[in-house]
Amino acid sequence: MSDFDVIVIGGGPVGENAAARTAAGGLKTALVEAERVGGECSYWACMPSKALLRPGHALAAARRVPGVPVGERLDPAAVLKRRNGFTSDWDDSGQVGWAEGAGLEVVRGRGRLVGERQVEVDGRVLTASRAVVVCTGSVPRIPKLPGLADVSYWTSREATSAQEVPTSLVVLGGGVVGVEMAQAWARLGSAVTLVVSGARPLPKFEDFAGDLVLDGLREDGVTVRTGVKATGVSTVDGDIALALSDGTSVAGAHLLVATGRQPATFDLGVEGFGFTAGDALPVDDTGRVDGVDWLYAAGDVTGRALLTHQGKYAARAVGTAIVTGATDPEPWTAPVATADHTAVPQVVFTDPEVASVGWTEAQAREAGLDIRVVDLDIAVAGSSLHADGYRGKARMIVDERRRTLVGVTFAGPDTAELVHAATIAIVGEVTVDRLWHAVPAYPTISEVWLRLLEAYGL
Numbered sequence: 001m002s003d004f005d006v007i008v009i010g011g012g013p014v015g016e017n018a019a020a021r022t023a024a025g026g027l028k029t030a031l032v033e034a035e036r037v038g039g040e041c042s043y044w045a046c047m048p049s050k051a052l053l054r055p056g057h058a059l060a061a062a063r064r065v066p067g068v069p070v071g072e073r074l075d076p077a078a079v080l081k082r083r084n085g086f087t088s089d090w091d092d093s094g095q096v097g098w099a100e101g102a103g104l105e106v107v108r109g110r111g112r113l114v115g116e117r118q119v120e121v122d123g124r125v126l127t128a129s130r131a132v133v134v135c136t137g138s139v140p141r142i143p144k145l146p147g148l149a150d151v152s153y154w155t156s157r158e159a160t161s162a163q164e165v166p167t168s169l170v171v172l173g174g175g176v177v178g179v180e181m182a183q184a185w186a187r188l189g190s191a192v193t194l195v196v197s198g199a200r201p202l203p204k205f206e207d208f209a210g211d212l213v214l215d216g217l218r219e220d221g222v223t224v225r226t227g228v229k230a231t232g233v234s235t236v237d238g239d240i241a242l243a244l245s246d247g248t249s250v251a252g253a254h255l256l257v258a259t260g261r262q263p264a265t266f267d268l269g270v271e272g273f274g275f276t277a278g279d280a281l282p283v284d285d286t287g288r289v290d291g292v293d294w295l296y297a298a299g300d301v302t303g304r305a306l307l308t309h310q311g312k313y314a315a316r317a318v319g320t321a322i323v324t325g326a327t328d329p330e331p332w333t334a335p336v337a338t339a340d341h342t343a344v345p346q347v348v349f350t351d352p353e354v355a356s357v358g359w360t361e362a363q364a365r366e367a368g369l370d371i372r373v374v375d376l377d378i379a380v381a382g383s384s385l386h387a388d389g390y391r392g393k394a395r396m397i398v399d400e401r402r403r404t405l406v407g408v409t410f411a412g413p414d415t416a417e418l419v420h421a422a423t424i425a426i427v428g429e430v431t432v433d434r435l436w437h438a439v440p441a442y443p444t445i446s447e448v449w450l451r452l453l454e455a456y457g458l
């Protein structure tokens with residue numbers, strides 16, 4: 001007799017969703033969590049980072065509209081207090097209560113795969129009759145830099161949970177974590193230097209988006225060093241100094257290493273099933289791990305899309321696949337995460353925001369599609385009403401054969417909410433000819449859709 005039908009290892013947003021889905025399907029489900037139920041996202045990633053960014057954006061937005069009385073600067077104590085509220089002061093009892101209310105048995109401890117359908121948690125072996133689901137997330141990827149191990153550097157955990165504004169901060173890495181945290185702390189009063197190896201930050205996005213974010217960071221007083229690599233780390237007069245490939249160096253009271261993340265498959269027993277610790281678990285679109293019919297995985301640990309919403313989508317597919325026993329379902333059905341391949345939305349919550357879905361121009365060309373790229377400044381009545389001097393850009397990529405969209409990027413203040421329309425257009429495979437009839441309300445920033453279609457030639 002097994003202890004459970006389903007054991008989920010990792011109680012982040014993805015594990016919570018997979019477990020809630022199997023429990024709702026009538027399966028006895030355990031949720032094994034080593035630290036806090038709610039995972040990285042709730043305590044050291046999405047929630048606290050956005051709570052740190054939002055007040056600075058509100059202040060900047062108010063400054064762009066004459067007649068709104070605004071103060072000179074943010075009140076850091078109030079901002080940090082509000083951020084602490086969003087993490088429940090790093091107390092997960094609320095989320096444990098939610099999990100128990102959803103019918104889950106929360107098991108505290110580190111889970112490890114020790115045999116077929118067997119998970120050891122702190123010396124106790126639990127068995128699952130149906131499936132084990134790995135949702136252990138990811139951990140920071142730390143580069144091998146001489147001297148780095150000898151200093152007390154920050155990762156995203158310290159950058160999102162610090163209780164004081166650092167006097168100065170060096171940020172290594174111009175990905176999403178790097179730009180968001182550079183701007184958040186700069187707007188809270190820190191002297192921030194961002195070190196980026198390419199010509200601009202956000203290399204995974206369209207170039208114009210990285211350029212606009214670069215301008216935004218510089219306007220906030222962030223020193224951005226582009227085109228340089230870090231070569232070593234040392235301590236100078238109590239500060240941490242980063243030596244750079246052009247022979248110069250930068251220093252700050254703290255160093256944030258934001259150079260990417262890697263799947264949390266260490267000390268998990270994956271080697272016993274033919275996988276390598278530190279590598280992603282390879283899964284099919286139902287989340288089933290390659291070659292192991294009772295083992296599933298979802299979220300960051302699969303390396304598919306390191307985003308909370310996409311991980312939760314995969315978790316809903318996994319949960320449905322386990323409950324229904326679907327093994328080879330059709331694409332675009334509930335047990336399949338089909339959208340992972342073509343329609344992943346993401347928002348970079350800087351000011352200006354970057355909101356994108358689907359493929360970049362480079363990705364679409366690499367896929368061999370016959371595409372047409374439509375570029376526009378966001379300059380409609382809605383944007384000029386929204387803010388004086390509004391600056392933004394939009395790109396729409398059309399698959400010329402099917403006359404459907406395969407990628408859209410918006411960059412500009414408050415463009416985040418525009419992206420879901422683009423996601424629906426891509427997932428729904430709506431042709432540009434039909435999209436023409438989706439009339440944007442006047443005067444909203446969404447009117448840029450009309451201008452994009454006109455520029456396409458409709």
Ligand SMILES: Cc1cc2nc3c(=O)[nH]c(=O)nc-3n(C[C@H](O)[C@H](O)[C@H](O)COP(=O)(O)OP(=O)(O)OC[C@H]3O[C@@H](n4cnc5c(N)ncnc54)[C@H](O)[C@@H]3O)c2cc1C
Pocket residue numbers: 009010011012013014015032033034035036037038039040041042044045046047049050109110111112135136137138156160177264267268298299300301305306307308309310311
């Ligand atoms: C600074 C930052 C900001 C971000 N902002 C956003 C954002 O705004 N929007 C967005 O979509 N994404 C954002 N992300 C990405 C997002 O945080 C991740 O995609 C998301 O947390 C992945 O969820 P997950 O459940 O797969 O993993 P996690 O949230 O990492 O949760 C995994 C859980 O598994 C537990 N665990 C690990 N190993 C074991 C084990 N052996 N036994 C038991 N438990 C274990 C961990 O303790 C953890 O609680 C951000 C990331 C960072 C770093």
Ligand SMILES: NC(=O)c1ccc[n+]([C@@H]2O[C@H](COP(=O)([O-])OP(=O)(O)OC[C@H]3O[C@@H](n4cnc5c(N)ncnc54)[C@H](O)[C@@H]3O)[C@@H](O)[C@H]2O)c1
Pocket residue numbers: 143172173174175176177178180195196197202203229230258259260261306307346347348349
């Ligand atoms: N708003 C959001 O949705 C949000 C926010 C934060 C993080 N995330 C997700 O979390 C994941 C991790 O974010 P991240 O910013 O850590 O990773 P990332 O992969 O987005 O960026 C890491 C950056 O570091 C650079 N880099 C790598 N090694 C380097 C080195 N030795 N020196 C200098 N630069 C180096 C890379 O070129 C890259 O630009 C991302 O996939 C992202 O999607 C999402």
